[in-house]
Amino acid sequence: MYNLQRVIKTQDTKNIPVQNKYNSPDGWEMEYLTFPGLTKTGCVRHLFTTRTGGTSSGIFESLNLSFTRGDDRDCVLQNYDRVAEVLGVTRDRIVCSDQTHTTNIRIVTKEDAGKGIDRQRDYADIDGLVTNEKGLALATFYADCVPLYFVDPVREVIGLAHSGWRGTVAGMGKRWWSGCMRHLAVIRQISMRRSDHPSVRNAMRSAVMWQKNFKKHLQG
Numbered sequence: 001m002y003n004l005q006r007v008i009k010t011q012d013t014k015n016i017p018v019q020n021k022y023n024s025p026d027g028w029e030m031e032y033l034t035f036p037g038l039t040k041t042g043c044v045r046h047l048f049t050t051r052t053g054g055t056s057s058g059i060f061e062s063l064n065l066s067f068t069r070g071d072d073r074d075c076v077l078q079n080y081d082r083v084a085e086v087l088g089v090t091r092d093r094i095v096c097s098d099q100t101h102t103t104n105i106r107i108v109t110k111e112d113a114g115k116g117i118d119r120q121r122d123y124a125d126i127d128g129l130v131t132n133e134k135g136l137a138l139a140t141f142y143a144d145c146v147p148l149y150f151v152d153p154v155r156e157v158i159g160l161a162h163s164g165w166r167g168t169v170a171g172m173g174k175r176w177w178s179g180c181m182r183h184l185a186v187i188r189q190i191s192m193r194r195s196d197h198p199s200v201r202n203a204m205r206s207a208v209m210w211q212k213n214f215k216k217h218l219q220g
Helices: 036-041 073-087 165-169 172-183 198-213 215-219
Strands: 018-023 029-034 094-096 105-107 128-131 137-139 146-152 157-163
Touching: 029 036, 029 073, 036 146, 073 094, 128 137, 128 172, 137 157, 146 172, 157 165, 157 172
Parallel strands: 094 137, 105 128
Antiparallel strands: 018 029, 128 157, 146 157
């Protein structure tokens, strides 16, 4: 496993992503990362995958989650099965983005379950996802872009956003929040008091540190 304490030079250790290892009853292992602030809420399961723990081989070794790079589709599906197992859901409950460096956000409902994996997406150019549907898992994808994790533990709303340099310049984080405030009824009720959003702040700070200091490890 990567030693994040050596990679990320900061005294703000409470916001460093935590390394985890899942040991499956079937004998495989998966290393993944979590944000302490989101874990502390107690209302959401989350993870950021690494390259380990999958079934793909060769240049895709091993936890490849892309269907568009030439990997064997069955291997990719098995990889999603493993991620779903770690999250405590099934593959058909995952909803994937369709990232093209936009600031477009989709309100995810139960009708979207499985889209991007077992079902064809009927949407395009979506870099942000939000839902208040329990039992759904949102999936976005990153190389060296910033992953934004959003959680409101009071209203039990979750979201993800992919923010590359284009999205960052265009204000993806602000657009995600204001857009969801307009379009999702449950989020319109969220108080905007600073004390209501520690998890959002913690995850975003961790993401920025990650982008600056962890790029070579995500690539290697």
